[in-house]
Amino acid sequence: MKRHRLPAPLLDAMLVGASLADVWVNVDTEERLAMACALLAAFALPLRRRLPLSTFLLTLPTAIVTDAVLATLAALYTLASLSRHRILLAGCALTFAISDFTPWPWSSVEVHELSDTSSLIHLSYGLATAAAPVFLGQLVQARRELSLRLAEISEAREHERLLTAQSVLATERAQLAREMHDVVAHQVSLIAVQAGALQMGTQDAETREVAATIRRLGVQTLEELRHMVSVLRASGSRPTELTPQPSLADLQRLVNGSGIEAELSTDLPDSLPPTVQRALYRTVQEALTNVRKHAPGATAAIRIHHEDGAVHAIVTNTAPARPALPLPSAHHGLIGLRQRAELLGGTIVFRPTAAGGYELRLELPIEDAR
Template identity: 65%
Template sequence: MTSRRVPPPLMDAVLVVVALLDVWVNVTPAEPFRLGFALAGASALALRRRMPLLVFLITLPAVALNDAIFAGLAALYTLASLSRRRILLVLCALAFTLCDMISLPSPVFDLTKPATLITLGYTAATAAAPVFLGQLVQTRRDLSLRLAEISEARDHERLLTTQTVLAKERAQLAREMHDVVSHQVSLIAVRAGALQVGTRDPEVRDAASTIRRLSVQTLDELRHMVSVLRASGGRPAELTPQPSLADLRRLVDGSGIEAELHTDLPSDENPPQPGTEPPGNGTCPEPTGGTREPDGLPPTVQRAIYRTVQEALTNVRKHAPGATATVRVRRDGGAVRVTVTNTAPTRPALPLPSAHYGLVGLRQRAELLGGTFDSGPTEDGGYALRLELPDQDLR
């Protein structure tokens, strides 16, 4: 069951009407000065979402001049639901209390009288109520956004886990077909060839030739199926058993955050479709399990780049909600430099448990490849990860 929310323009119109009714009840037309400020405060509620602080300041004179305080309370609630500055909210609540206590143009404010203290406490409680209610609504809104992000991240992670399991199962099936079935079919082809050469019976020779021909054809088809199994599942998934630079664009686009990729390294953006016939004589050579090397870049370096970008985007999603990220991959002399930066978060992040094992693993991977890795906050409140690797495979 989905909740039906009142459209914001309709809610603003209702508040303006209620504020005008409050003015009609508490302000007489014989007092045009007070009536003007009261009408200005009530009408300003139409702009409360775009300029909450200005609207609240406009309603204060009406609160100080007469008893029409509904517009001031509505403006204070709106400011509390949209602002995160606690000191400002406290000052606004005090200003509302003082304006409601005094009676302009002849202020009477005697704290020596018990009745004045009681009125002061009642007025302060009245001013504090919309502030607390607005902060509660703001917290509930932030929590709903974070729960939606966590749910989306969980679904995304479940999808990636499922795709990874499927990829591993395909790889295992391909390995079994290659190591067992292909080996047995190869033995059949060899024995049939030997029988074809060694026999003198024409019928046996013809049968052996047919068996050998079918065995060779079956072996070619098996090798083609092995290559298809090892390649399938990698195109729609971000996490493949052996990721490369060809998967980097899909990783950034599918990260769930606003991210840009800038790279001067070539990559295979159009890998062959699974199930298509390879060029040549129609036979499929045995796959080696390696990845394509753009411009001589080793597979281990490609995987290190992929894992670094993946971990960085995951951290942005978890710890910097609302931030945007920029991924830069470039080649400089004999090194490849990767920089992933993100802006400051626009919403507070929930305190999630983290042991920073991801960053530790990236640093260890970089050291094994003879490179360097560092990370830390930026001057504008964001975060940056930097990886530098030699473009030679040091395995």
């Protein structure tokens, strides 16, 4: 539960008011010296946090010449809550006790009056009165330091928890890298090898072309897997680029290696922002992948142009020529395209066409892309 503390100016005002009330009760207004000392002590209290020892010394005269000692005790408490000098605190407490015990004016003191039993009791009472704010101030100081230590311990534990979480994450990434290298990369390598063997061993031109495409895609996939494995194994090092970033110059090679009959039409300059170029490349890549998976035998047309301060990319495919094979898909690719477009301030739309095919439309504002 959070504790609410009074504002310092309000607390000072309340303490000064209480000290003035103590002066009003215990000091005769006709005694000018006593009244001056008491008022000085009361109005010196707001300085007690910045100048604790000086404030105590300013309030000490009122303990000598009057019975209004509230200001002196408050100053002594503040000094004890801020100072670590035990000898100084003991000396201040003893000084207060003697000042409160010794009658004023000092010229009227007789030796036998200082040695009787009542005087000793009075002195003991003064020492106890001085010890109370000192012990209380030291207790508050110890509590404050304990709270700081607990805060430091909590911060250290939080830092340790973050380090543990990072260590666990690094272990998981290393394990994932091993699995990708040992399982996925191995299987893709077998696919590429088998496709190469088929390409060399068949006499059918169409089969040879399909096998060459499978082999080329397998090799590209292996290269991307190797780079992803190296990134995962670099856990805890400086951030690295996930892939060699593609640009518009790579679009034609992407279309040629897609394994489907596709036509690319673009009039965009190469000076577009890199983020826009990557978004266009990834959009066309995902669209061609979906055509290959869900519309076997279909042809595709890619049209990319600039109009009204925005880049428009339209990928359209015809109806499939044969039934699609059932392949696992979580639609993460389309979700990623939508998120990428939204981050760049653009929009993306997927919809079927009247001819039984599918159409993807991407629009990105050039002036908003970074």
